[in-house]
Amino acid sequence: MTLYPKFSKHVEYQRDGKVVVMEQKLLQQTNRLIVNAEVCTACGICVEACPEEAIKLGLVGAVRRGAVGYGAPIDVDEMKCSYCGVCPTMCPFSALTLTIDGEERYPILEKEGFPEYDQVSVIDDEKCIRCTICEEVCPRDAIVRSVDLFEGSAKGGKARQEGIKSKVNFKVDMEKCTACGICGSLCPAITVKRKAYTAETGKVEAVSDAKTGLPWDEAKCDACKVCVEACPEECITVEREMISDKLEGKVTIDNELCCTCTWCSRNCPTEAITVEKNFQGEIEVFPEKCPSGCSTCVEVCPANAIYLPTPPKAAEMHGQQEAKIAINRDFCIYCGACVNACPGEDIIVLQRNGIRVKGKETDLFNKIKDKLFTKRTSKVREEVAPGQVAVKMMEKA
Numbered sequence: 120m121t122l123y124p125k126f127s128k129h130v131e132y133q134r135d136g137k138v139v140v141m142e143q144k145l146l147q148q149t150n151r152l153i154v155n156a157e158v159c160t161a162c163g164i165c166v167e168a169c170p171e172e173a174i175k176l177g178l179v180g181a182v183r184r185g186a187v188g189y190g191a192p193i194d195v196d197e198m199k200c201s202y203c204g205v206c207p208t209m210c211p212f213s214a215l216t217l218t219i220d221g222e223e224r225y226p227i228l229e230k231e232g233f234p235e236y237d238q239v240s241v242i243d244d245e246k247c248i249r250c251t252i253c254e255e256v257c258p259r260d261a262i263v264r265s266v267d268l269f270e271g272s273a274k275g276g277k278a279r280q281e282g283i284k285s286k287v288n289f290k291v292d293m294e295k296c297t298a299c300g301i302c303g304s305l306c307p308a309i310t311v312k313r314k315a316y317t318a319e320t321g322k323v324e325a326v327s328d329a330k331t332g333l334p335w336d337e338a339k340c341d342a343c344k345v346c347v348e349a350c351p352e353e354c355i356t357v358e359r360e361m362i363s364d365k366l367e368g369k370v371t372i373d374n375e376l377c378c379t380c381t382w383c384s385r386n387c388p389t390e391a392i393t394v395e396k397n398f399q400g401e402i403e404v405f406p407e408k409c410p411s412g413c414s415t416c417v418e419v420c421p422a423n424a425i426y427l428p429t430p431p432k433a434a435e436m437h438g439q440q441e442a443k444i445a446i447n448r449d450f451c452i453y454c455g456a457c458v459n460a461c462p463g464e465d466i467i468v469l470q471r472n473g474i475r476v477k478g479k480e481t482d483l484f485n486k487i488k489d490k491l492f493t494k495r496t497s498k499v500r501e502e503v504a505p506g507q508v509a510v511k512m513m514e515k516a
Contacts, residue, residue, distance in 0.1 A: 123144060123145055123146045124143050124144060124145050125143075125144040126141075126142065126143055126144075126197045126198045127141075127142045127144075127197065128140065128141050128142070128195075128197045129142075135155065135157060135158075136155065136156065136157030136158075137155075137156045137157060137191075138153050138154060138155050138156060139153070139154045139156055139191045139195070140152075140153050140154075141153075141154075141195050141197035141200060142197065143197065143200070143202055148219060148220060149219070149220055149221075150202035150217070150218070150219055151217070151218045151219075152195060152197075152200055152202060152206070152207075152215065152216075152217050153215070153216045153217075153218070154191055154193060154195065154214060154215055155214045155215075155216075156191040156192065158212055158213065158214040159191060159192045159193060159212065159214035159215075160192065160212055160214070160419065160421040160454060160456045161176060161177065161192030161193060161419070161456055161459050161460065162211065162212070162421070162454035162455045162456045162459070163176055163193075163455045163456075163458075163459050164209050164210065164211060164454065164455065164491065165193060165206040165209060165210055165215060166193065167487060167490040167491055168205050168206055168209040168487045168490075168491075169200075169205065169206055170201070170203065170205060170483060170487075171199050171200060171201050172199070173195055173196045173199035173200040173201075174193055174194070174195050174196075174200075174206060175193065175194045175196075176192070176193060176194075176459055177191055177192050177193050177194045178192075202217060202219075202226075203225075203226055203227045204217045204224070204225030204226050204227040204228060204233075205227050205233065205483075205487075207225060208225055208227060208228060208233060208235060209487070211236065211378060211379075211397055211398075211452070211454060212259075212376075212378060212421065213375040213376065231478075231479065232479070232481055232483070233478065233479075233481060233483065233484055234476040234477060234478035234479060234480055234481075234484055235476060235477060235478055236397050236475060236476055236477075237475040237476050237477035238374055238377070238379065238395075238397060238475070239379075239393060239394065239395035239475070240261075240372045240374055240377045240379060240392075240393070240394045240395075241372065241392070241393050242370055242371060242372060242391055242392050242393075243391045243392075243393070244369060244391075245391075246389045246390065246391035247365075247369075247370050247389065247391040247392075248365050248366075248388070248389055248391075249264075249266050249365055249366040249367075249368055249369075249370055250388065251264070251272075252383075252386050252387065252388065253370065253382075253383035253386070253387060253392060254370075256382040256383060256386050257382060257383055258378070258380060258382060258421060258422055258423040259376045259377060259378050259380075259421065260376060261372055261373045261374075261376035261377040261378070262370065262371075262372060262373075262383065263370070263371045263372070263373055264368070264370050265368050265369045265370070265371070266366050266367070266368030266369070266370065267281075267282075267366075267367065267368060269281070269282050278341075280341045280342075282366055283361065283363065283364065283365075283366070284361075284362045284363040284367065285342075285359050285360060285361050285362055285363075286359075286360045286362055287337060287340050287341075287342045287357065287358070287359050287360070288356075288357070288358045288359075288360060289308075289331050289335045289337070289340060289355075289356075289357055290331055290332055290355070290356045291331060291332025291333045291354055291355050292332065292354040292355075292356075293325070293327050293332045293333075293354075294354075295352045295353070295354035296325055296332065296333070296352060296354050297323070297351075297352055298311060298313050298323050298324055298325035299351065299352075300313075301349050301350065301351070302333070302346040302349065302350055302355060303333075305345055305346060305349055306339075306340070306345065306346050307336075307339050308335055308336045308337070308338075308339035308340040309333055309334070309335055309336075309346060310333065310334040310335070310336075311325055311333060312325065312326040312334070313325055313326065314326055332354075340357075342357055342358075342359040344357050372392075372394075377394070378421055378422055378452050378454070379394055379395065379396045379397045379452055380394075380396075380421075380422035380423070380424065380450045380451075380452050381394045381396065381449065381450060382422070382423070382450055385449060385450075395475060396452055396453075396475070397452065397474065397475050398452060398453040398454070398471050398473065398474055398475075399453065399471070399472055399473030399474070400453040400469065400470050400471035400472050400473065401469075401470045401472070402446060402448065402451055402453060402467065402468070402469050402470075403467070403468045404444060404445070404446055404466065404467050404468075405465065405466050405467075405468075406443045406444045406445070406466075408463055408464070408465065408466045409443040409444055409463060409466055410462065410463055411443075413443075413462065413463070414427060414444075415460050415461060415462060416444060416457040416460060416461055416467065417444065419456050419457060419460040420456060420457055421452070421454060421456055422450050422451060422452045422454070423450065424446055424447050424448070424449075424450035424451040424452070425444055425445070425446050425447075425457060426444070426445055426446075426447065427443070427444060427445075428444070428445045453469060453471050455469055455495065457469075457497075458495055458496060458497050459497075461497035462497075462499065463497055463499065464496075464497065464498060464499050465496050465497060466496075466497045467496065467497045468494065468495075468496045469494070469495055469496070470492075470494045471491050471492050472492060474488060474491065
C-alpha cells in the first residue's frame with residue numbers, strides 16, 4: 120500500500136549545470152523545489168525567508184570555490200519544506216524554482232499573500248548606443264545584446280560598412296567626363312560603357328545613366344572615394360548621408376539574472392541604464408583579521424564588489440598594516456554571500472536596512488524582513504551538521 124506524501128531528494132545534471140531536486144508527492148499533486156547549484160550564491164536570504172526553517176547553509180566557500188564536489192551552497196530538508204514558494208520569490212538570483220505538476224507556480228503569490236521585489240533595471244533604447252561595455256562588466260551575464268556581429272569582433276562577421284545605416288549619393292558630371300574608364304577599372308560599382316564610335320563623329324562618349332551619370336551599383340559601393348581621387352577630370356562626387364548614427368539592434372537586461380549591482384549603469388557612457396538596488400544597507404570589513412592567503416570572499420561575491428587592493432608602496436605605509444581585502448560599496452548588493460563564506464571570525468559585518476518590494480507587506484513578510492535586517496557577521500566555519508554551517512547573528516542596530 121502506497122502512503123502519501125512521499126519525499127525524495129536527488130541531483131540532476133542539466134544544460135545549465137547541476138541542480139538539486141526536492142520532491143513531495145501527494146495523492147493528486149507532485150511538488151518539486153529545484154535548486155540550481157551553479158547559480159546559487161549562498162547569500163542565505165532563502166534561509167532567513169523560509170517559514171518552515173527547512174533551509175540551511177551548506178559549505179558555502181568550499182562549494183563555490185569548487186573545493187568539494189558534493190552538495191550545494193544550501194541544503195533543503197524536503198520533508199520540512201511546505202513548497203509554498205516563498206524562497207524562490209525571495210531569491211535575488213533566480214536560483215530556486217517551484218513546480219507543481221511540472222508547471223512553475225508559486226502558491227504564496229497566487230493567494231496574493233506576499234510581495235515581490237520591485238526591481239528597477241532598464242535600458243533607455245533612445246540613449247543606448249549599442250556599445251559592449253555593459254555586457255563586458257556585468258558579473259551575472261544579465262545583459263542581452265541583440266546586435267549583429269561585425270568583422271571587427273568576429274571572424275566571418277558582417278562588413279563594417281553595414282554597421283551604420285547610411286545612403287551613398289554618387290554623381291558624375293557627364294559634361295566633364297571623357298569616358299576614360301579609370302573609375303570603372305578600379306571599382307566594381309561603376310560601369311563604363313562607350314557608345315559606338317565612328318569616323319562620322321570622331322568622338323568617344325560614355326553610355327550615360329539619367330540619374331547618376333555613369334551606371335552605378337549602390338550595393339557594391341562603400342563610399343571609399345577612390346574613384347573621386349583617381350578621376351583626372353574631377354567630375355565624380357561621392358557623399359555618404361547618415362540615416363542612423365548607431366548600430367541596429369537592441370540591448371536589454373534579463374531581470375531574472377540581474378542582481379542590481381549597478382556595474383552597468385555606473386559605466387554606461389551615455390547614462391542609458393537605470394538600476395536600483397533591491398537591498399540597501401551597510402557593510403564593514405576588518406581586513407587585519409583576514410587569514411593570510413585567503414580570498415574566499417572575493418571569489419564568492421556575485422557582484423564583483425570585493426577585491427584584493429593593490430599593495431601601497433612601503434614608504435606610504437607609515438607603520439600601517441596592508442589591507443588584504445576591500446569592498447567597493449557602489450557595487451555591493453548586501454546579499455550576504457561573503458559573510459556566509461568567510462572562514463574567519465568577525466571579519467565582515469553586514470547590516471541591511473532597506474528592501475525594494477511591491478505588493479502587500481504581510482505579517483509573514485514583515486517577520487522575514489525583521490530577520491533580513493538583523494545584523495550578522497562571519498563566524499569560524501564549523502559544520503553544525505554534515506554539510507551545514509551557521510552564521511553569527513548580532514543585535515539589531
